């Protein structure tokens with residue numbers, strides 16, 4: 001009890017509002033401490049879905065509430081592009097399955113949830129399972145009075161090395177952005193540039209639209225490839241040899257183009273080339289591997305062990321990038337990370353703005369613990385997010401640091417969350433189409 005109060009006492013703020021929150025926290029922690037001292041194991045009383053969009057992206061968090069006062073946990077279940085489907089998956093299917101179960105059996109609950117739909121490894125239900133799974137780890141940490149990274153075995157590093165996103169419509173703008181991150185201490189920067197006239201990925205567009213025989217956003221592969229090579233030629237000249245540079249191809253190339261890109265970029269010594277193939281084409285990784293020494297990162301779109309297992313087993317990629325709030329949560333992620341350690345495949349979990357701060361915290365706790373950590377994608381939290389998610393990981397000098405509070409170390413202010421509802425737009429968060437000049441749809 002003393003230890004728990006000391007841990008939480010360190011976090012108390014000086015304002016009256018913060019004092020009220022802290023007092024609630026202390027009550028919650030006292031309740032969870034009772035659970036940890038031989039009281040009957042807490043049971044799941046309710047699952048609640050918290051939805052908000054403080055930065056535009058639709059964020060979904062599952063709150064698992066126990067039958068012991070003040071004991072609960074949070075897990076990220078975000079699927080921005082189909083955000084309205086997560087709440088029904090939790091309310092209509094996981095809630096009836098899980099209410100009344102004890103919270104300690106995380107592995108058992110994961111297997112139960114995974115098998116309950118018979119058809120498995122699909123988005124939406126994977127996200128819902130991820131939310132419940134992360135919330136149960138949060139609860140276990142709160143009961144133990146420990147951050148989750150301690151439950152996993154403790155820290156293997158002091159902080160989590162990050163890569164930032166530099167992007168611009170022009171090459172000079174991207175390079176200027178990279179210099180700003182380098183000045184903040186970042187040692188790794190992802191470089192994206194717009195291609196004039198095209199709907200590129202990860203950077204704004206300049207110039208007039210390229211010719212096309214349709215009116216929707218247009219993309220042309222060869223032009224994009226030439227532009228990416230020009231970016232890295234200029235970046236190495238201007239930024240020097242020491243900075244680690246990354247690039248996301250966002251699955252836009254054909255398999256043979258992907259081989260060419262990996263070979264052509266070799267001279268610029270990338271830290272990694274990401275998503276140079278789409279998940280449907282992963283059998284081609286062995287051809288790229290044989291042709292090029294450019295390090296390869298893949299996995300943010302993977303749903304299933306059928307996708308990541310062959311690439312890791314055969315050492316065809318250097319970095320696994322699965323999305324913890326989509327693959328099923330911390331439980332499968334730590335298993336795949338352990339497999340990667342044996343095969344010398346490192347981690348680079350997917351950490352964009354469409355992961356909630358709870359999901360970022362889950363990745364960071366795992367990053368702190370595993371030996372084969374590679375790099376973590378950095379997304380800054382804005383003020384609205386920080387007002388909702390109190391205790392988000394802190395970035396200093398290009399590293400993320402977790403706080404040392406129990407569980408993920410984050411409390412959610414639900415009244416603040418309610419001030420930022422999902423916005424309405426024609427596609428409800430879904431992505432629009434991008435077409436080749438002749439009108440054919442491309443993957444994006």
Ligand code: MG
Pocket residue numbers: 248250274275300
């Ligand atoms: Mg990506």
